[in-house]
Amino acid sequence: MERIPNPSLNSLKAFESAARHLSIKKAAEELNVTSAAVSHQIQQLEENLGAALFYRRYRSIEMTELGQMFFMHLRDGFEKISQAVEIVNSHRGHGVLSIDVPPSFSSQWLMPRLHSFVMEHPEIDVRVSTRMRQFTNLTRGYRGDVQTVLNWASESDIVITFGTGNYPGMNVTKLMPLYVTPLCTPQIRDTLQKVEDVANHTLLHDERGLLYENESFWRMWLRQAKVDGINDGNGPRFTHAALAIEAAVAGRGVVGTTPMLASSAIKSGQLVEPFTVRVPLSGTYCVVSRPDVSRRPIITQFREWICKEGKQQADTESVFFAHERHHSA
Template sequence: MAKRIPPLNALKAFESAAKHLSFTKAADELFVTQAAISHQIKLLEEFLSIKLFLRKNRTLLLTEDGQAYYSDIKDIFSHIVDATERLLNRGAKGSITVAMPPSFAAKWLVPRISQFSTLYPDIDVRIKAVDFDEGFLDESTDIAIYYGRGRWQGLHSEQLHKEYLTPLCSPMLFASDKPLEELSDLSEHILLHDSSRDNWKYWLKEFDIKKINVNQGPIFSHSMLVLQAAALGQGIALGNTLLAKPEIDAGRLICPFEERVESKDGFYIVSENSEHEQEKITLFREWLLSQVEEEED
């Protein structure tokens, strides 16, 4: 035997009219005329063979059957809306695995990740801090932060922001008896290096400074170690503005000079060409970009 289902439009008209106890307000809510509401209610009453409303002193009231029926069906449409939202947003649920260099994870992402979780509580973020390797965007990773020049074959990349390199040191070192008033004064200090000595060579060349030996000073495998050493007064780092900002804001590092140089490399948001339009990847990418934009403002 086929189940008897009332007309959907009539059911919606009843739900709205019963909620407001007004055909006029129901018409406004559903963007139809009052006559249309009356017609739909009449159809439903005929379908059910039950009187749903009565008028008393020009006031619209539910009958006993009408009240019982409204109590049973009042949440149906909200359930439909919720189910539809869940279906449409199914790509924004589940988990997203993000791979990135340890320095970026520790200095920039970890202090902010709770904000993403608040905005998108149904997306679990899994962070993989790995040494940079162009192969770390594998099948287990949805999106990655690469450091480089933005050209990786078969991958979609978008620059997070323009990187600038500037000397950084601790307030203690800046106040020492070795001056830091001219760029040439760098020759009297230990230079701290990130992975290689190339950044200092590039930076000094931009200002035509030749009498500084860049082949001295320790080399660190991660940017956060360079910044930590500089904050402890161990020497002068050439830091990128994105990762160094927390240390600068906290007063652990200062910029002794105004001079800065745009880096040839930078942080890029990277994903597979075939995957970059997935909703969860798009949401995470747009959130990353919005965080950088807020910081730059």
């Protein structure tokens, strides 16, 4: 009997994906290639095997009986490959945890707390790196930004990023609810008798609003506070939230931001929340990791730890807000 040459791995992947989805289009999306490329790979595989694996219907495909048997064995083979890779990954860098975070989140929130995780798990080598996403003029929730996060997740164990949590194929945990409100020094707070008084001060802009929400934080807040006649576009703008918060601590104006990133300055009394109006955000900081990486014990340990820290932060802010509302009533 003539020996059939081994088919290419690409053709096997194309067939397995198309058979699992029963869709050429979905297989192409999963493999990040065109539908024509998937069809070509499957056709080459069928020619290589000398057998039809699919019935081509109008806008659909259906496996032949031989295709079904081939798919079952091929699926088992891919699962064994995945298990073998997972075994290698579990031993390679067993005690190393690599984390990608935005710069402001790292400096203002994560790093002041990370020592507690390191103390609890001295056997884990935590490596933190910071990166900024590149933004274009695409609309909110655009594929390019999502793809950037997915690419980072292929390079690091955990990616912490600001967003809605829509990262297909990833394990995603939202850290805590976020809201926007003005923050300022106690000295400036004493001059703010009513919300309209912010017009007498420089507005400091945390640009995350425009970058992620398509609307400035100040515009959101002024609308919620029902304040008209204030030019929310005036004032210096900061791509890094940490710089906007530092400017507020220095008394250069009032910043519209998320108190989460200013928790240290608030706790020390350098910044205060002059009003009780808060605007909930649709986005928050998300902990993102690949499913295969998420099964590592150190990933679970870190995720549990950071979620506990996030809950404590949210609880603290809720208590503070309730106290402020009672005090101002």
